[in-house]
Amino acid sequence: MLGTDVGFINSLLKGWTTYELILNILFILLLLIISSIIYWDTINTKIKKNSRCRRNKDLFDKLNGIFTLNVLNKSGDKLFNIYYDFKNKKQEIKCNCNKGNYGNTFNNIEYRNLRNSKDEKSPLYCNCDKLYDYDANNVIYNGEPGLIRYHNNKNTEFFDEIFKGM
Secondary structure, rough: OOHHHHHHHHHHHOOOOHHHHHHHHHHHHHHHHHHHHHHHHHHHHHHHHHHHHHHHHHHHHHHOEEEEEEEOOOOEEEEEEEEEEEOOOEEEEEEEEEEEEEEEEEEEEEEEEEEOOEEEEEEEEEEEOOOOOOOOOOOOEEHHHHHHHHHHHHOOOHHHHHHHHH
């Protein structure tokens, strides 16, 4: 039995030209490269689906670093938007109510100053289609979940993650 195994190996090694040997080695290398590419592609696919950091980075790139938080009153009327521009480290509050002849003052709008990473408050004066009742504790925030968490609970984790990833 042992003699046949040695004979089989000898027959494999005999009669191969250098060209055939190189061709077989290249074929095996090609199979290894293709299998490693497939392996890493499956890992990257899983990361894209499950990674919170990856989703935040993709969202950041898609929005060019500008996140918008829409502020509505309890009736669902649009009041104003808060824009956070992370690339330029600036924030802006703009009126979002329907334009009209009624002067509205939205006092003590809380936002995160991106330059100094501090919480600040600012008033906003808008000309709207009617007088809106604004109470900072009685509004609905609509936008990125991390921004909503910040405005509801002062959780700065979203800002820390964004700046850490930049």
